[in-house]
Amino acid sequence: MAHQPRRTLRRAPKADETLTRPRKRPATQGTDEQRPPISLDGLTSLAGYLIRQAQLWVFEDFNGTLAPLDIRPAQYSILVVVRDNPGLSQMALSEVLGISRSGIIPPLDELQSRGLLERLPTSDRRTHALHLTAAGTALLALADSLVQQHERRLMDKVGSRGHQQLLQVLEVFGRNR
Amino acid sequence: MAHQPRRTLRRAPKADETLTRPRKRPATQGTDEQRPPISLDGLTSLAGYLIRQAQLWVFEDFNGTLAPLDIRPAQYSILVVVRDNPGLSQMALSEVLGISRSGIIPPLDELQSRGLLERLPTSDRRTHALHLTAAGTALLALADSLVQQHERRLMDKVGSRGHQQLLQVLEVFGRNR
DNA sequence: TATTGTTATACTCTATAACTATA
């Protein structure tokens, strides 16, 4: 029904990262006894396992880096796609991001309540046209520079050559899912 | 206190995958009108985004492949680590898997209730020694062959060379987090 | 009838804190 843009104030997200984060091994537990090494070879030989571990690192580092702006990965991806495709509908957005059309609503509500994004009416009164506000555009510019820092840290982790290889090899996962 | 191994029956996990899965674009919505292409360049140039998308594919394919055995990624990783490190404690397991010591309990309970894994008492009566049962060893062997199918599908996706590069480049994320 | 956005609900995963028993 193309409701009024809602003003719902959503739960303030924890300023810090809330996503999976690795254990900070508990200070080599008390005495610095050496513990028997645990073999992970059965897992580390699987590319899928390594991808999962890399993704956990990415989210952790991303969240830490963008904590000052209180932007999580999903929010960042929404802001980028809306900036690059102004006026797109919620359906189109949820589709390219691989989220259900109901799942896109909480992050959109939050971004809107923070004044970063707006839902404008269209000729088809069922749909909303998504646009960034001036504040959203400004904040995204800041976020972009932090994301570049994050990306550089990833490059430090895997090497410049490794980073290039990742972009090439994983490109197949980037196209429209 | 090294409780009795619990018999708690845990909620039957949905036999199919329950993790994030991509939208199956709704049949090009009704009429096959061509929709304006949506630019994702702002995201696909980020290695972190591609890693995230790859990881979603991995979980989806993994879950689909291992659905006949009703084994999810976390359960598989537990079975592998316990097989390769028999007798390790829950603390050690949760540490190498990057899960909190309370978070390891639900999957362990489930595996134990399914007769795949047991918690044996040790001289330190606070700790449990984790071991696979015969059934667990047998099921893991089946799982391994399915995981190899999954890994082959990943190789089909990124190419043989790309697969090798992934193992090399991401190896840094595999070591003990 | 089909589609968009929304609400309601449920489930998974993970986190933290408090508790028990052991050391």
Add this chain to the structure above:
DNA sequence: TATAGTTATAGAGTATAACAATA
């Protein structure tokens, strides 16, 4: 006091189903 395992609780993320407005 410190540690291992457990319980209780909470939060984020995502899923499905049903609904109203609109096409």
